[in-house]
Amino acid sequence: MDSVRKLIRDIPDFPKKGIIFKDITPVLGDPTTMAAITGAFEKEIEGFKPQRIVGIEARGFIFGAVLAHQMKLPFSPIRKPGKLPYQTVKIGYKLEYGEGTLEMHTDGVLKGERVVVIDDLLATGGTAKAACDLVEKLGGKVAGIAFVVELGFLGGRKLLEGRKVIALTKY
Ligand code: AMP
Numbered sequence: 001m002d003s004v005r006k007l008i009r010d011i012p013d014f015p016k017k018g019i020i021f022k023d024i025t026p027v028l029g030d031p032t033t034m035a036a037i038t039g040a041f042e043k044e045i046e047g048f049k050p051q052r053i054v055g056i057e058a059r060g061f062i063f064g065a066v067l068a069h070q071m072k073l074p075f076s077p078i079r080k081p082g083k084l085p086y087q088t089v090k091i092g093y094k095l096e097y098g099e100g101t102l103e104m105h106t107d108g109v110l111k112g113e114r115v116v117v118i119d120d121l122l123a124t125g126g127t128a129k130a131a132c133d134l135v136e137k138l139g140g141k142v143a144g145i146a147f148v149v150e151l152g153f154l155g156g157r158k159l160l161e162g163r164k165v166i167a168l169t170k171y
Pocket of ligand 1: 023059119156
């Protein structure tokens with residue numbers, strides 16, 4: 001995953017002071033690296049026997065939908081509040097400062113279904129944990145969680161303890 005590291009762009013102080021934002025948009029512009037990412041994801045998660053891919057808004061949609069297409073699996077979105085038109089389940093979670101909410105359609109996961117959750121980046125783990133809790137609220141089983149990037153120094157894996165977590169590149 002050297003090409004991923006080379007393409008990711010550090011943007012200091014975005015969206016606020018003190019945060020170094022890992023900009024993955026150059027990765028999206030490189031089809032060879034995108035194919036390497038989805039290939040690596042598929043290899044890592046096929047053992048989890050997923051029946052559905054769930055992607056977290058917004059960059060999790062990009063990697064998740066491409067992976068779902070490649071693996072011929074259904075895809076469901078987890079979104080920020082007020083965006084999904086049908087009946088939803090919601091979950092509140094803690095952000096670094098303040099609170100966030102995530103939503104999913106009530107038919108976004110079937111009971112007993114094995115789900116892999118995808119996002120671009122694992123930071124403190126709050127977002128991914130909330131996504132897993134939503135899947136479980138609907139009766140799904142979280143078979144694994146996969147990220148393109150992990151900011152290991154933030155210790156997000158602790159919040160996801162007991163779950164199968166994959167990250168293709170670590171900082
Ligand atoms: P967290 O809940 O702290 O693990 O944050 C993960 C979510 O916030 C992911 O959806 C990321 O896209 C985004 N995020 C958090 N920190 C960064 C960062 N330094 N660079 C890019 N995205 C980030």
